[in-house]
Amino acid sequence: MNTPVLTLSRTVRVVAGLAGLSGAAGLLRLMGAFGPVSCWTSVSAGGTATSAGGLDSTRTTVARGCEAGIDYLLGGGGGNAGVLFFWAVVLLVLVTVGGVAAWTGHRYVTSMAAGVGAVVSILGLWSIGWYFMLPTVFLIAAALALTVDARRASDGTQATKT
Numbered sequence: 015m016n017t018p019v020l021t022l023s024r025t026v027r028v029v030a031g032l033a034g035l036s037g038a039a040g041l042l043r044l045m046g047a048f049g050p051v052s053c054w055t056s057v058s059a060g061g062t063a064t065s066a067g068g069l070d071s072t073r074t075t076v077a078r079g080c081e082a083g084i085d086y087l088l089g090g091g092g093g094n095a096g097v098l099f100f101w102a103v104v105l106l107v108l109v110t111v112g113g114v115a116a117w118t119g120h121r122y123v124t125s126m127a128a129g130v131g132a133v134v135s136i137l138g139l140w141s142i143g144w145y146f147m148l149p150t151v152f153l154i155a156a157a158l159a160l161t162v163d164a165r166r167a168s169d170g171t172q173a174t175k176t
Contacts, residue, residue: 030116033152037109040145046082121160
């Protein structure tokens, strides 16, 4: 029985597929497929004034809400719904461009997509960056494998396929 040989081009395709899958999971999470992403609470106090300048009665109103990116599309979301939808689309574009570039062997485009993902992951570490981190790691691995493969091809030391 022949075991499949793990070449760099096959590794790049596997890692690009993993980047696509983890990016799709992040997209679904941001859109709210697994529950709300952002929850908020608003407290307001109100009352009626008397002629003497005091308060006749007071009431406290507490409003709570949770939202996700899909709320922006459905028109019912305020607050962070638009922001969550924007970052979901950015994640989709990043993973699509980086994954297709890695799959087709465009190492510079893959490297640029990985760089953008790394910047977003680092700058948004305490908020949105966690959704970008795993796809970015996979895109970095794909870019490194493409670079090693290109260097081997230029040196003439690429392994022969049997």
